[in-house]
Amino acid sequence: MSTLNSSNIKTLEFDVLVIGGGGSGMRTSLELAKSGLKTAVVSKVFPTRSHTVSAQGGITCAIASADPQDDWRWHMYDTVKGSDYIGDQDAIEYMCSEGPKAVFELEHMGLPFSRTENGRIYQRPFGGQSKDFGKGGQAARTCAAADRTGHALLHTLYQNNVKEGSNFLNEWFAVDLVLNQFKEVTGVVAFSIESGEVAYLKAQATVLATGGAGRIYSSTTNALINTGDGLGMALRAGIPAQDMEMWQFHPTGIYGAGSLVTEGCRGEGGYLINKDGERFMERYAPNAKDLAGRDVVARSMVLEILEGRGCGDDKDHVYLKLDHLGADVLNAKLPGICELSRTFAAVDPIYEPIPVVPTCHYMMGGTPTNIHGQAFNIGSDNNYIPGLFSVGEAACVSVHGANRLGGNSLLDLVVFGRAAGIHINEALKSGGGVADANKDDIDKALDGLNKLNESTSGHEVSSVKKELQEVMQNYFGVFRRGDYMEKGVAALSDIREKINNLYVEDKSSAFNTNRVEAIELQNLFEVAEATAISSLQRTESRGAHAREDFPDRDDENWLCHSLYDPTTKVLGKRHVNFEPHQVEAFPPKIRTY
Amino acid sequence: MISINIYRYNPETDQFPYMQTFEFEKPKRDIMVLELLNQLKTKDPTISYRRSCREGVCGSDGMNINGKNGLACITPLSSVIKKNKLDLRPLPGLPVVRDLVVDMTEFYAQYEKIKPFLQNDTPVDIGERLQSPEDRDKLDGLYECILCACCSTSCPSFWWNPDKFVGPAALLQAYRFIADSRDTKTAERLQSLSDPFSVYRCHGIMNCVSVCPKGLNPNEAIGEIKSMLLSNKNKKNIITSDKVG
Numbered sequence: 155m156s157t158l159n160s161s162n163i164k165t166l167e168f169d170v171l172v173i174g175g176g177g178s179g180m181r182t183s184l185e186l187a188k189s190g191l192k193t194a195v196v197s198k199v200f201p202t203r204s205h206t207v208s209a210q211g212g213i214t215c216a217i218a219s220a221d222p223q224d225d226w227r228w229h230m231y232d233t234v235k236g237s238d239y240i241g242d243q244d245a246i247e248y249m250c251s252e253g254p255k256a257v258f259e260l261e262h263m264g265l266p267f268s269r270t271e272n273g274r275i276y277q278r279p280f281g282g283q284s285k286d287f288g289k290g291g292q293a294a295r296t297c298a299a300a301d302r303t304g305h306a307l308l309h310t311l312y313q314n315n316v317k318e319g320s321n322f323l324n325e326w327f328a329v330d331l332v333l334n335q336f337k338e339v340t341g342v343v344a345f346s347i348e349s350g351e352v353a354y355l356k357a358q359a360t361v362l363a364t365g366g367a368g369r370i371y372s373s374t375t376n377a378l379i380n381t382g383d384g385l386g387m388a389l390r391a392g393i394p395a396q397d398m399e400m401w402q403f404h405p406t407g408i409y410g411a412g413s414l415v416t417e418g419c420r421g422e423g424g425y426l427i428n429k430d431g432e433r434f435m436e437r438y439a440p441n442a443k444d445l446a447g448r449d450v451v452a453r454s455m456v457l458e459i460l461e462g463r464g465c466g467d468d469k470d471h472v473y474l475k476l477d478h479l480g481a482d483v484l485n486a487k488l489p490g491i492c493e494l495s496r497t498f499a500a501v502d503p504i505y506e507p508i509p510v511v512p513t514c515h516y517m518m519g520g521t522p523t524n525i526h527g528q529a530f531n532i533g534s535d536n537n538y539i540p541g542l543f544s545v546g547e548a549a550c551v552s553v554h555g556a557n558r559l560g561g562n563s564l565l566d567l568v569v570f571g572r573a574a575g576i577h578i579n580e581a582l583k584s585g586g587g588v589a590d591a592n593k594d595d596i597d598k599a600l601d602g603l604n605k606l607n608e609s610t611s612g613h614e615v616s617s618v619k620k621e622l623q624e625v626m627q628n629y630f631g632v633f634r635r636g637d638y639m640e641k642g643v644a645a646l647s648d649i650r651e652k653i654n655n656l657y658v659e660d661k662s663s664a665f666n667t668n669r670v671e672a673i674e675l676q677n678l679f680e681v682a683e684a685t686a687i688s689s690l691q692r693t694e695s696r697g698a699h700a701r702e703d704f705p706d707r708d709d710e711n712w713l714c715h716s717l718y719d720p721t722t723k724v725l726g727k728r729h730v731n732f733e734p735h736q737v738e739a740f741p742p743k744i745r746t747y
Numbered sequence: 748m749i750s751i752n753i754y755r756y757n758p759e760t761d762q763f764p765y766m767q768t769f770e771f772e773k774p775k776r777d778i779m780v781l782e783l784l785n786q787l788k789t790k791d792p793t794i795s796y797r798r799s800c801r802e803g804v805c806g807s808d809g810m811n812i813n814g815k816n817g818l819a820c821i822t823p824l825s826s827v828i829k830k831n832k833l834d835l836r837p838l839p840g841l842p843v844v845r846d847l848v849v850d851m852t853e854f855y856a857q858y859e860k861i862k863p864f865l866q867n868d869t870p871v872d873i874g875e876r877l878q879s880p881e882d883r884d885k886l887d888g889l890y891e892c893i894l895c896a897c898c899s900t901s902c903p904s905f906w907w908n909p910d911k912f913v914g915p916a917a918l919l920q921a922y923r924f925i926a927d928s929r930d931t932k933t934a935e936r937l938q939s940l941s942d943p944f945s946v947y948r949c950h951g952i953m954n955c956v957s958v959c960p961k962g963l964n965p966n967e968a969i970g971e972i973k974s975m976l977l978s979n980k981n982k983k984n985i986i987t988s989d990k991v992g
Contacts, residue, residue, distance in 0.1 A: 187944070200851070204893055217875075261875040264865025264929070266883065266890045273877030299890075305804055306890060313864040348844055376799045413802045471785060497821050542956040616789040660793040662759050665845040666794040 155606050160596035163343070163352045168192045170578055171341055171357040173328045173384055175201030177209075177304075179363030180311040180320075182527075185320035185575025187234065191582060196323045196344055196355065198379065198670070201312045205365055205377040206567065209304025210490060211280060211418030212296035213260075213559030213568075215253040218528025219270060220277035220294040226250040227737055231287045231293060233562060236447050237555025238697035238707065239742040240397070240715060242731035245551045248525045249562075249569045251736065256568040257297055260304075264308040266611040267299050278487075279421040280560040281445040281585040282747070290443060294421075296561040301416050301490040301670040307564055327670055328383065329520040330599040330701075331360065331391045331542075339541035342387070343599045347670060350663025352603070354596050358587040362388065362521060362529075363542040363571070369674075372623035375407050375414040379674075384424035384548045386677025388521050388682060389720040390602070392541060394532050394551040396715050397730065398681070399689040399699045402558055405630050407513025409471040411498035415491055415510055416558040420444040422487050424476040426455065427507065428463040434472075439747040448745035449557045449698045452494035452512035455633045466509060473507035480504075496500075512632055516558055517681075518698065519688070520550035522717065522728070527574030532719055532726060545570045545577065552715065554683040555730075566579045598709035606672050606717020612657035614671045621625075622649055622675070626682050630689050635702045639690040645708075646683055653679045684718045692716055709742055749773050750826060751787065753794065756843050764843065766834070773831075780835070781808055781819035782826065790805035803960060806895030811836040816897035816958040825856040827958050838900040840909065851961045853918070854896045859911060861939070863922040866932040871983055877934040882928035887969060889923035892916060893960050898955035904948040915955035915965035918946060922968035925975070937976055946972050 155698035170186055172179045175197030186193045197204065215228040230250040234241055261267060266274035275297045283293040289428035289470040299306035315322075332340045332354065341356040348554065362747075367382025368374035389395060405426070406415040420426075426446045428434050438454040455472050464470050476484060476491075481504045484492055488503075497499050497509045521529050527543040530536070546567045546609050553566055568720065629642025653676055693707035715728040732739040756764035769787055781798055789796050792974050796819070797807040803821035810819055813827045813834050825835060836844045841849040867876070876889035913921065921940060924930045940946045946969060955965040 177771055199799055199805075199807065200894075202857075203797075203799040204805045205800065206807075207805050207893075208800050208802065258871075258873075258875050262865075262867075262871055264924075264927070266886045266927075267875070267879050269880045269883045271880065273879050275875055301802075305893070307889075315863040317862075348850075377805065379799045411802075491805075504992075614789075615792065643748060658792075662757055662793070662845075664758050665795045665848045667795050671792075683807065 157608070158352055158600045159591040160354065163354055165354045165356055168194045168357045169582055170353065170359045170361065171196060171355055172361045172363055173342065174204070174365060174548070175199070175322065175324070175652065176204035176363065176365050176546065176547070177206035177308055177311060177564065178571040180308070181363070181568045181571025182361055182363060182575045183320045184311060184315055184318060185572050186579060187315065188319045191407055191578040191579060194321045194323050196326045196342070196353070198327045198347065198383070200324050201322065202309055204308060205380050206308040207305045207565055208375070208377060209307070210301045210414060210416035211421065212278060212298035213257060213307065213564035214280060214283070214296045214559065215255055215565055216250065216295060217275060219274040219295060224285070224295060226253060228287060228293065229253070230680050230737065231740055232282050232284055233559055234740045235276070235288065235745055236282045236557050237470045238560040238745055239713060240552070240555055240696065240730050241555030242552050243495070243734040244731045245525050245553050247734035247736060248573070249553050249565060252569050253565050256572060257499065259492050260310060260568065262607070263310050265299060265306050265316045267297060278418055279445060281417050281420070281442070281451070282559040283446045284446070292442070296418070296421065298418065299420055301488045303566065307645055316688055320422070327672060327673065328387065329603050331387045332591045332596055332599045333391055334589050334591040334595055336589060336729065339539060340588050340591040340595070343596065343603065347665055350666060355429055358541065358582055359543060360541055361574060361578070362542070362548045363528065363546050364548045366517040366547040367678060369578060370623065370626045370678050370682040370685065372414050372627045373407065374604050375404055375412055376513040376514070381674035381678050382517070382658060382681040383674065383677045384544065385499070385520060386680040389680040392455060392721045393521060393529065393542070394676055394720065395519060395684045395718045396522040397519035397552060397688070398554050398684040398718055399692050399716060400697060401451040401514060401685065402516040402518060402698050403447055403512040404515035405448055405455055406510040407515070408495065408498045409509035409511045412513050413494050413498050414515065415495065415508060416488070419474060419476055419488060419491060420571065422483060423479050424474055424655055425570035426451070427473050427475050428458045429465045429469065430451070431462060434463070437635045439675045443485045443529070444746035447557055448560065449700070450747055453700055471509045471511040475507040475509045476503040477505055477507070509529060513731050516563060517547055518550070518552070518554040518556065520544065520548050520653055520680050521549050522715070523549045525551060525570070525573055526577035527570060528577070532717060541570070543574050545574045556699060559617055564576065577668040602673070606656060606658045606669060609657045609660070612655040615656055615658070615668065615675055618649065618652045618656065619675050619678070625649070630686060633700050633702055634689055636690065639686065643686050643690055648684055649679065650683070680720070684720065687723055688716050688718050688725055713742060749831045749833060752832065752834045753846070755846055757845055774824070777823045777825045779814055779820050780796055780822045780824060783824060784819060784835070795845045804893060806893035807966065809838050809895035809897045811839055816901045818895060818897070818960040821960060838896055840900045840906040851896060854899055854914070855904055856988060857899070857913050857917040858894065858920060861917050862936070863920045863924070865924065865927065865930050868931060876929050878928055885926045885928070886923060888917060888963055889926060892919055892963060893961060895959045895960065897960060901954040901958045903952060904950060906946055913940070913945045914947035915949070915969065918949070919963060919965040919968045919974065925972065937972070940972060941976055948978070
């Protein structure tokens, strides 16, 4: 294969490129479908294979079905508290107040929500939810399609994109961003996985909707495809990442397999027990119990295990008890969970508890953006990167801060996917756009791919990936410590050398997954390094970031976002927004459940 | 040891496909077929297959496992190994791109043909459309389809006429929208299936039912469509909508 350059690859020109065909990407493309702008969704898998499909419990939103008095301001309060006060309150306000419109739109598109007796959308209780700003007890605010809400949402969005005639480049893999001399983003270089054909996909607006990167850890609920490709591309292009130390460990991943068991199980009345059969969350969170924030529940589980009250031969997990709910409730409300636990835990939850353990689940950090999805660089909040947008888990807008509440990710996808689509349509029609990239700019974006294609020796992808995942799992897990993390950072700098010298043995064009996995690994590494450095340098405990050496929250120094600069590997700070437009800001308080 | 025979075909280097045998040490704990493939791929990185969620919800890794279609990620090795042998082949009936990867263009085209989206021309002013729990229950067993193509590619009628017979997967989705109390285009949907091929090429062979990894029953949905097409009431509706349309 000859060396790729700007003159031997073709150029496909679009107005808008959406990189990623999951929930956020397809909500963006759906918004743009009627705009007349030439849009392409570039997805490395057929869109319904995207990880949104695995979301289970639901989409949290104050649609006032379960409780006619419910109020989006209560949802906002819960989300701000859940974020441990570093979620941006203008963005949270936007998400919670626009949410009902976005959820009703999904229903109109055909999403098969479960229903209440009066025909409205069914809502279930989820963790961290309250009525009346934390004073009115547990709320039930998560709109559900049984325990397959993500599947229903993703298919509904795909179906409506089909209806509107959206243009998909399926099984195309975006390799690197192309930046022009002004450091504006002008598209990506990408290849068709099926044929191996490489192209410069040129656009006036490029939207990163590439989801999370849970595969930086060896134990994760995430799909094998969750390799942080958009964030990896952005970091390689020198674009910063925000709050990368904030990774959510979901309390209930199936022990051994990692598959998610929805928080909806606890919403429907299930609870966690230790080896003595004790409902231990009553000790850690006397009010919310098993429905405290996910960070709180995950830490409590780890403490139970560390103190010798874990279950099983190795006492290294706990049990999720559901059998008391009865077969009828489980079959109607949690059929997918019953199926998963029979398959992956060899346990039927109708009769026996499910072995579970905290498992990496969600990346709260990402490319920093405003509520329109515009990505920005280090400097002021107005220092936008022309041509670059990000939405969904890949972005850090930031509505989740240091800890995401269950059901808020699906809401994030549709609200901010839609918002980015609206903004891009308006901006491009009023003359916004970027200058052309020159040959050198395009060639530069092809460097990494050429190097892999031309590799004749080097490190095996699978073994380097395993090494990376073990470092992250061992040194940057639920509980963190400075001296361990320093070891982890040192181990990563050794791995960096291997990442730069990967060997792609398979040189063929058609469906070369060896090549795909090599680039995915390089993306994972960028995300892992950002995570490690950010975790080491945030010297406090907040939300999902729990340090044994700095056990307390430090509002004086750290009531802020962290902003990782990949060009210097230095961690900066950025202020948190405390200026919502329709309500008074919620000031930081001690966070208890 | 167990012998794993994998269908190999690389269009650039192979004139014909062939079966390649890998000797694999029988794992101590039961593993899924996908995990077996992942382990083999660490030894031979050129083996190609699709995979994503690894928990049976994304539908990427449908393949023919010892003669029966299924999802590699939720098929335990112990349930399919026979005489210490396992054959892995691509889904039958579709063109092979490479190894275990098939070209699903025709499968997706049939899905798009049935207009897989809710159609309702009545605008809603505020809030959601109401639907009773009983009406919502009618979608159970239909909406859960993951488009893995295990059913359609096990169907002899789909093998013969992949361009004209809609196939079990897409027919299940056709019925999912017919059965939805919120959809107002039942007559048009039935009309579009009333030719001799779209639905009538189903001869009730039931392979679709026996392979569906989600336990769904496309045959039953097809039966519902056929009986709606045959009932006088709907015939009348179809004629009416023809005149209108």
